[in-house]
Amino acid sequence: MKLKVAIQGIQGSFHHQVAHQYFGSSISLNECSSFNEVVKSLKSNTSDKAVMALENSIAGSILPNYALIDNNNLHIIGEFLLDIHMNLMVLPGQNIYDIKEVHSHPIALLQCANFFNEYPHIKLVESSDTAITAQRIQEQQLKGIGALASPVAASIYSLEIIASGVHTIKSNKTRFVILKSTNKEISKELITKASIKFELDDTSGALATVLNVLNNCKLNLTKIQSMPVIETPFKYAFFVDLVFEKYKHFEKAKSLLEIMTTHFKVLGEYKNAKL
Amino acid sequence: MKLKVAIQGIQGSFHHQVAHQYFGSSISLNECSSFNEVVKSLKSNTSDKAVMALENSIAGSILPNYALIDNNNLHIIGEFLLDIHMNLMVLPGQNIYDIKEVHSHPIALLQCANFFNEYPHIKLVESSDTAITAQRIQEQQLKGIGALASPVAASIYSLEIIASGVHTIKSNKTRFVILKSTNKEISKELITKASIKFELDDTSGALATVLNVLNNCKLNLTKIQSMPVIETPFKYAFFVDLVFEKYKHFEKAKSLLEIMTTHFKVLGEYKNAKL
Structure with missing residues (x-):
């Protein structure tokens, strides 16, 4: 039986990437619309484990997630550092001067602020997720709007990357933790x-x-x-x-x-x- | 000439409420789509001052905003503690069992988690702002979707409050700071x-x-x-x-x-x- 792993977000999100790198590709992914849903998925045993972002190089700790772990008595059983590469992706056939707005998660926008300073015609709009914006651009065929997300998201949602590695700092790490609802005994030596x-x-x-x-x-x-x-x-x-x-x-x-x-x-x- | 104050969000947001309580009602409000835009508004002298949330009772510090203040060399010249009252609002004529989804800022959803535990049929969806969701429900006449926002937002966007004070903890304070791009000399005794x-x-x-x-x-x-x-x-x-x-x-x-x-x-x- 496959390991059931809860993530916040959808396929192509950075949480998805961590789930695969940490657990391998043979897992059953439970896509949750919020971190609160991730917690519910763990507590109801719908998922065996969960992946949750806790801090990144630009913004430091993601404090609401600490409160979720604490209030729900979840257990951190591992951590994973992911180098985040941000890419600007759009419906194929457009260049950067066709793009009027870029929608992404506030942290992603912050991570790419220097890049966009050179393109003042682009309005930055906060959205709830990186990959969800990529999905919406494809589903609603939104021209003139770009998403900031991973290469995997571009591939899944058939978008064209018109600028890659647009994050300001080279070492753009996000720290994720692996969560369980019950404590896992791990060997003290480790x-x-x-x-x-x-x-x-x-x-x-x-x-x-x-x-x-x-x-x-x-x-x-x-x-x-x-x-x-x-x-x-x-x-x-x-x-x-x-x-x-x-x-x-x-x-x-x-x-x-x-x-x-x-x-x-x-x-x-x-x-x-x-x- | 009116004082120009930049806020993140739109009329009816909690930032709007703080701007009015701190500076009075005779100000010119610059509505910004992100905290990054708030900073730009200050640095370009489009705004004289800005209001920015920095921490709340549930989630602690809003760390990306610390990075914005620090990286842009802004000055904190004051602070304001706002008691946040969350209300569930919908297009008139619906009750809570008609509501399938509630969209709001992740922190607002967290602040009301206990209330929604009693209504498991409602899916919680993260959005970028409290008041913007209220505005969208009205503009797009979205039935079955609720927003969590202030009574002022319900009034501005003609929504009906079907549950008031739905935040879990009674003393739900958010700390806002008042920012300027240059240092304001304030008397040392104060x-x-x-x-x-x-x-x-x-x-x-x-x-x-x-x-x-x-x-x-x-x-x-x-x-x-x-x-x-x-x-x-x-x-x-x-x-x-x-x-x-x-x-x-x-x-x-x-x-x-x-x-x-x-x-x-x-x-x-x-x-x-x-x-």
């Missing part, structure tokens, strides 16, 4: 990264103390972000990613953080994807 | 908050040291988030918001951070909006 959450009162001193402990335990911080605790003014939650060489170092930090912080939670323990 | 950015190598120890300094200077942290520095692995930028009682405490911290960190930058010094 674990080199963890995503944790904890709460603190709003003194910079309390956070400094926690960071000193992490440092003393030989854990290195690869991400930190605070979120106000809902309906509790002056209380903050922190999402932190840590990398380490030995799992026992993380185990030591866990027992300390359980005492020093409130609502301490491990969102996932997994193998670090190399940069 | 400044009680600052947004700063700095870079550090990836040791939790380096960040702990910085936080200790902030704590010793009597500055309180209200937000921290890391962003990987583009194309520089293992180098991190941190965006930090600080509140303080005396400007001289912040001045002391500034001179220390200029020495202890790299690429230290003040994104704005302004008056703290009370919770």
Whole structure:
């Protein structure tokens, strides 16, 4: 039986690309219209696993997805770094001066901002997805409108790429995580990264103390972000990613953080994807 | 001459509401199709000031907007906290069982997730904006489709609110900042908050040291988030918001951070909006 993998978006999306690169091509893809639908698909066991973007080079963390993982008690069991290549695609037979509007996801538009500065006649319009715009251009035969998406999307939706690699920065990585609704036991020797959450009162001193402990335990911080605790003014939650060489170092930090912080939670323990 | 204020979105959007509450009703509104257009409007002097959402109770920071402020050297000159009330609106004469799809901004959908769990027949579809969906329902006379937006949007686009206050948490605040392309001199006595950015190598120890300094200077942290520095692995930028009682405490911290960190930058010094 094929592994059922939920993604946000449709065929040709970057989530689709990650699902294939991580799990291979022999999977059953569940296309979801939103990240919320991805979560529902996991929790109802319609899908075994899910792929979810968590951060990219331009915009940093995609914070609503942290809230979804946390609130639904999902488990991060792996991560994948995808080099995103953005291409401008249109119905065949047009050139860039025929294009009046380019529709894409806000992050994709940001990633290509420098390219479009040279074409001020093109209006940038935010849409909900990269591949969906490519699909709509084909289905509705929209002339004068371009999509920013992957080469796979151009191929699936029969569009012509009129400018390739239009993203501004060369190393345009997006970090995706692999999610499960139940914890997967992975061998402790393989674990080199963890995503944790904890709460603190709003003194910079309390956070400094926690960071000193992490440092003393030989854990290195690869991400930190605070979120106000809902309906509790002056209380903050922190999402932190840590990398380490030995799992026992993380185990030591866990027992300390359980005492020093409130609502301490491990969102996932997994193998670090190399940069 | 009226003050020209750029917002992302159209009339009836939450940005529109903030512009009016902050500047009064006698302003000239520049409706922009993306946050990138908002920035262009400021930089070309088409607008004097801009309103930009930066964080909300559910999703935390809206990080792409931090990148826009930073990359374009805009100045935060004020902040505004808006209590967001979400309402489900449709073409008149329909009830909730007539509605097959609700389109809204991903964050708005998240904010109302609990409400829709009780109506599993409704498919949630991500769109780029709250008010734009309301406008489209009216213009295209879309039956069976609902929008989540403000009461003002329902009034402007002649839709009927069939469920009000459908957001899950009662205190659903979004933090907006007021932006200018040049720094506005505001009296030092009025400044009680600052947004700063700095870079550090990836040791939790380096960040702990910085936080200790902030704590010793009597500055309180209200937000921290890391962003990987583009194309520089293992180098991190941190965006930090600080509140303080005396400007001289912040001045002391500034001179220390200029020495202890790299690429230290003040994104704005302004008056703290009370919770």
